[in-house]
Amino acid sequence: MAQDLDAIDARILDIIQRDASLSVADIADRVGLSSSPCWRRIKRMEEAGFITGRVTLLDNFALGLNFEVMASVKLALPSRENLEAFESIVQNWSEVIECMTVTGAVDYMIHVVTTDMHAYDNFLRDKLLGSALVSDVQSRIVVRVAKRTTALPLGLVSDRLKSS
Numbered sequence: 001m002a003q004d005l006d007a008i009d010a011r012i013l014d015i016i017q018r019d020a021s022l023s024v025a026d027i028a029d030r031v032g033l034s035s036s037p038c039w040r041r042i043k044r045m046e047e048a049g050f051i052t053g054r055v056t057l058l059d060n061f062a063l064g065l066n067f068e069v070m071a072s073v074k075l076a077l078p079s080r081e082n083l084e085a086f087e088s089i090v091q092n093w094s095e096v097i098e099c100m101t102v103t104g105a106v107d108y109m110i111h112v113v114t115t116d117m118h119a120y121d122n123f124l125r126d127k128l129l130g131s132a133l134v135s136d137v138q139s140r141i142v143v144r145v146a147k148r149t150t151a152l153p154l155g156l157v158s159d160r161l162k163s164s
């Protein structure tokens with residue numbers, strides 16, 4: 001829970017969610033700690049599940065993955081078994097970078113990244129519509145990304161942090 005974090009923990013999390021390549025010494029310097037206590041805090045937050053991994057973010061356009069789609073997916077029959085089956089098969093589709101169960105008229109929103117419209121059409125026909133689980137897909141092509149971040153809004157939980 002956020003209540004297990006103090007203001008220094010929140011600052012550490014904010015720093016590493018924006019740049020995971022920093023050394024513990026750099027992070028410690030930025031939050032006013034020595035390296036050992038900073039490392040212990042990071043380790044504790046990893047063990048508590050606040051930090052789930054560290055990655056390098058890639059530029060999809062520089063890599064030629066210029067075509068993005070947000071697709072609404074409706075299952076033929078949204079039973080527990082079919083939801084679990086769809087979630088299992090989507091794990092194997094590298095084009096899908098996010099898959100979320102949603103409320104409303106559809107069951108899932110998926111974020112698809114691929115090279116071009118033809119590659120998306122192949123994905124749509126062969127994988128999404130090729131699955132007997134799926135009854136309908138509504139695709140929305142991303143024209144321009146106005147904002148993209150992986151940083152969580154830690155300021156929203158700052159009032160629930162314990163005092164350091």
